[in-house]
Structure formats: structure tokens, C-alpha cells
Amino acid sequence: MTKTLDPRDDMLGRARVRDNAELEAYYDDLAKQDTGALWTVANDIEPWEPKAKSDPIIWRSADLRQQVLRALDLVRPEDAGRRVVYLRNPKRQDVSAACGWLFSGIQVMNPGERAGAHRHAASALRFIMEGKGAYTVVDGHRMELGENDFVITPNGTWHEHGVSEDGETSMWQDGLDIPLTNCLEANFYEVHPDDYQATNLPVDDRQLSWGGAGLRPETDKWDRPFSPLMKFAWEPTYEALRNYAKATDGSPYDGVIMRYVNPQTGDNPMLTMGAHMQMLRPAEHTKAHRHTGNVIYHVAKGEGYSVIGGKRFDWKKNDIFCVPAWTWHEHCNTQQREDSCLFSFNDFPTMEKLGYWREQALEDNDGHQIVEA
Numbered sequence: 001m002t003k004t005l006d007p008r009d010d011m012l013g014r015a016r017v018r019d020n021a022e023l024e025a026y027y028d029d030l031a032k033q034d035t036g037a038l039w040t041v042a043n044d045i046e047p048w049e050p051k052a053k054s055d056p057i058i059w060r061s062a063d064l065r066q067q068v069l070r071a072l073d074l075v076r077p078e079d080a081g082r083r084v085v086y087l088r089n090p091k092r093q094d095v096s097a098a099c100g101w102l103f104s105g106i107q108v109m110n111p112g113e114r115a116g117a118h119r120h121a122a123s124a125l126r127f128i129m130e131g132k133g134a135y136t137v138v139d140g141h142r143m144e145l146g147e148n149d150f151v152i153t154p155n156g157t158w159h160e161h162g163v164s165e166d167g168e169t170s171m172w173q174d175g176l177d178i179p180l181t182n183c184l185e186a187n188f189y190e191v192h193p194d195d196y197q198a199t200n201l202p203v204d205d206r207q208l209s210w211g212g213a214g215l216r217p218e219t220d221k222w223d224r225p226f227s228p229l230m231k232f233a234w235e236p237t238y239e240a241l242r243n244y245a246k247a248t249d250g251s252p253y254d255g256v257i258m259r260y261v262n263p264q265t266g267d268n269p270m271l272t273m274g275a276h277m278q279m280l281r282p283a284e285h286t287k288a289h290r291h292t293g294n295v296i297y298h299v300a301k302g303e304g305y306s307v308i309g310g311k312r313f314d315w316k317k318n319d320i321f322c323v324p325a326w327t328w329h330e331h332c333n334t335q336q337r338e339d340s341c342l343f344s345f346n347d348f349p350t351m352e353k354l355g356y357w358r359e360q361a362l363e364d365n366d367g368h369q370i371v372e373a
Contacts, residue, residue: 008048015039050292052324054089054099056308061129061318068106068171077115082161083108084174087320092179099322100294101180102273102347107161108171109134114162117192122181123155123270126172127298127343129318133167136160138230140199141206145172148234148300150260150277150343154226154270155181158197173298173320175345177272206230210263227262227269234300241279241341253289253361255280255331268349275345280304280333287367288330291359293351295323295344302340304333310372328362328369 010016017023017039030036068085077083086105087098098104107126109115111133127150128134134145138159143151153159163170181187202208209220210229213236222228241256250256257278260269268274277300280286288307297306298320305314306321308329313321323329333340351357362369 006048009043015042050326052100052327053091054097054294054322054324055091056311056313056322056324056327056329057087057089057098058313058315058319058321059087061316061320064106065171065318068108069169072108072110072169077109077113081118082115082174089322095179095182097179099296100325100347101177101183102294102296102322102345103174103176103178104296104320104322105174106171107174108169109161109163110169111163111167112165114196115160116195117158117160117197118190119156119158119192120181120189121155121187122176122178123272124153124159124174124176125270125273125275125345126151126153126161126174127300127345129171129173129298131163131168131170133164134170134172135162135164137197137199140197140201141230142199142201142203143207143231144204145170145231146234148237148343150232150234150237150275152227152230152269154224154230155272157226158192160192160196175273175296177347177350180272180347180350204231207233211236216263222264225271227264229263229269232260237277238301238341241277245279245281250281252287252367253330254278255284255286255333270349271353272347272350273345274348275343278342278344280331280340280342282336282338283333285332285368286330288328288362288369289359290326290328290362292325292356293346293348294325295346297321297323298343300341300343302333302335302338304331304335304340306331307369307371310369312371330362330368 071083075083084105084107089098128145128147130147136143136151138153139157145151206229209217240258245256255278257276260275262269299315299317303316305312306329308323309327315321
């Protein structure tokens, strides 16, 4: 049936067929041959603008952390594969997504624990929430991880995680494009034949080679389609934000924001997902905008709130929240003396490569949303 959901649907070029008994019989005959009339679904499958299929959600660390820690006593990482509590958007339960086609979960491991090596078609990233001694190994490159470090495990790479014997219980957010990969019917999963990777490379060799400020190693040849720098440490990231804040007024929509990049190409670190770190200066309140592409935010530092689709979400350290595609959003640092920092990952590279990227600023109400009661 043709449904008029928007006054614009009455414009020329939109489906406006009035159904009758003869047409209903025609539709029934088409259905028997696994076909259908386009005009009965055209206005739904070709909307005037993107319609988000996810809800804005916040997962509060104060509520969730204890539930994640309970898993330590209930399941072993070698049995679970990955001991992860995943974040489930109420409207995306059918694909186990946190927002749009992005998956997110919280993984936890005890000192001395080690999860087996595997690889898959989906791309993945980690953002460390707490603990010491955590590490990941990607195609033989071992990286030591600390709080607020960001590390990538690109699609098709062997990777494994663990915590050293002398470390602490560690927790991190996983981000993957599993729902997108499954939507494209392109996912694969493989377990390492030796269970774990063997390597004789120096620890943090990628950081040592490619982590120099503005310097490129001449003899380190890299021909992979992802970043040769796989770990982005917190300390230099925060220092870069603070330095950049001295030279810019920042974005009116995101404050002082910087994008993680492949140092060899300047492009995103991975093919399908991008990531940012942004700083909101004391009492800074950004204006609202919206864009194609979904974003999952992780509070790395400070506290404040975001208005997403007209609803206010207050956040603190290690809270996670999402902004669905084409949804108005703005951020506010409620602290008067300290900055707040938000890590985020997104599907922007996919949107850009497919030519779907679009962005719009809110012009009404001085660029701010009217907050629902």
C-alpha cells in the first residue's frame, strides 16, 4: 500500500497510486511470482532524507562495570573466545549492533589470561578503559596497552589479546564493523592453527618505527592497506590536543577535534572505520549538526552532556554513548576549570568511499536544539 508519511510525498515524481480492487488482485498475482510493484514501496525505500534505525543510547560505566566484572568468574576467555559484554541498541537487536552497522562491546581479562589468536573479515579497534599490563598482538607485532590508548586490528590480520602475569585486571571497549560485514555477506572467521602467534619482533616495534612526530622511517617498507602505526598512545594524543587548542578556535560543532590517521598516507587507519579524539574546553558548548554515518563515543576524560535528537544525555569518564546517522547532536563540557575529552569511532570512511557523506548545520535557535522535558 502507498503511504503518505510526508507532505512532500504528494509532489510530482513520488508514488501516489490509489489502490482499488483490480490493483489489489494485480499485486496478489505479482506476489505469486516473487515480484512486486515498485510504486507500493518506493516512498519507503527512497526516503527524502536518511532515517536512522538506531536509538541514541548511553551505557553508563557506573551501572555496567560491575556486570562486566562478573563475567570474570562465570566464563573463561578460552571458552568464550572473547569475554565480551556487547552493547545492544534496542532497535538493532536483530544484527547485534550498538549503532547503525557498528558493533561495540566491553572486554575484560585478568592478569595471566590470554585469548587465542584469530582473524576475520571485519575490522576491529580497542580503546583501553582501565588496568595495566594489557597487550595485543597483530600479525606478530606486540603492543603494550595503557589507559586511553587506541589500537587497531585491521580486517584479515591475526590478532590476540592478553594481560601479563604482573599486570592488573584490564578492561577495554571493542569496536567492530561486524554488522556491516555481515550485511554485505562478506564475513569470514578463522582460528590460528597454532592457537597463538609466535614472534621475535621487538615489543611496540610499530610505535618505535612510525610514532615519530612528523617523521617517516625510510627503510620500513609498508604495503598493507591499513596504518603501519597500530597503537595510538594517550599521552602524545592528549598533548597534541592541548597544543592544537593553542592554535585554533576549533570546530563550532566538535570543539578541538583531531582524526587518527595512517602516518604513511594521511588517510584513515583502516578501510571502513575512522576514529577521532576531541577536546571540549572548560564550559564549552558546541552547536548542533548532523551527518550521514554513525558514531560511538567513549568519554576519555571529564564530564558533561550531549544533546542527541533533542534528548540530553549526561556523561562521565568511561561512559559510552552513540549518535545515529543524520541525528542532530551537540556537546557540552560542564566543568568550569578542566577540559573533557571524547574518543569516538565511526563508519565515515565507508560513507566517503561510497559517495554517501553529507553534513548539515542546525540554523534554528542559534544552532542549539530544544531539549525535550
